[in-house]
Amino acid sequence: MPGTAQPPSQPPPAYTPTDRTVPTRSADRASYDRELVHAILDEACVCHLGFVRDGAPVVLPTLYGRVGERLYVHGSTGSRPLRMAGAADPGLPVCLTVTHVDALVLARSAFHHSINYRSVVVHGTAYDVTDPGEKRAALDALVDQVVPGRSADMRGANKKELAATAVLRLDLDEVSAKLRTGGVNDDPEDLSLPHWAGLVPLVRGYGTPVPDPDLAPGTRLPDYLTAR
């Protein structure tokens, strides 16, 4: 109906597969589901960021934050990948990977040993963020990725700190998840072997928080830490 307001556009429910995001093996373990990708990303705060330096690959662990369909990483303006992205035109080709290991899969045969895992691989170009508003929002997202809710309870970056921090943006566009779930897949003829087989779940969690010895008097442990 002409003149009718359009609803805000929703991103499609899945990312479009590309040559780089369709695996050569175990294609049944791949997924392009947007919600699944977001969920895997939101459960972690450390990724492995790959880039190419002098023709060779470099993979570094680093914190990240997600804001909608954008990921952000940060670092000192003096650090190598940040400098490379700032100098590169148009940006630095990167691959950003996040992995959760959920269980060890012990099969009767060496061949069928495996792990249950969920991973997300993002291919794309990292761009230096120069807009001050986007930079501040990205830094808040990085902190909230570590502890949701924390950015409302800290001193934000001042001008000098902002100037010393470089932020890179990577769009969620060429993205895939890959996961293995379920039990042991031994060959039928191996089932009678006397070796124990099954899953060993891996559990993760937060230990008891250790307050800084110089806390201001009366500072209580915040709810966003006790609720975990």
Place this chain on the structure above:
Amino acid sequence: MPGTAQPPSQPPPAYTPTDRTVPTRSADRASYDRELVHAILDEACVCHLGFVRDGAPVVLPTLYGRVGERLYVHGSTGSRPLRMAGAADPGLPVCLTVTHVDALVLARSAFHHSINYRSVVVHGTAYDVTDPGEKRAALDALVDQVVPGRSADMRGANKKELAATAVLRLDLDEVSAKLRTGGVNDDPEDLSLPHWAGLVPLVRGYGTPVPDPDLAPGTRLPDYLTAR
């Protein structure tokens, strides 16, 4: 003294730093200590392996195993990095990274938020392993990296499985560890702020093993699982 038997040569206690393994930032967090590198590697079984494909970086999570000064990764002979390494002469340039996250570091200022971590980054060339003995030993090491002692309690790979599995070797030569330990490093003028600050340790462990429903009658949970 001529004719005197030499003692077996010991590797030096530290790896030699190179241009690629000396960080541009936080050089005080870097270490080349061989025992520390081994300890960090031996505490995990999943690494992030980076390689270059069509000029762009690719980072994939994969299992690994350590045998002395060599790391091994494996995969289907049909998988992309394995095929690339087999076809490449002389091997495939890779970067293999292992990371443990030990604690979240919550500072009063956004700027000093951090994590305590230990990581190892290995630069080098991955070679296709063709010697059957080395290949078998590597596959045992991969299983023992997941659960120490397991390789003695499983059916080893048969000829067909061995032929379907490619193994890559990466020497521990150009290697560094990087780690952050300790507490919060807020600026003195921020210490009186009312925000909670401190460490939130991350704990990892093994949940209760889930036996495969088709275990042979009388198969007990092995000691190498109960002892963890």
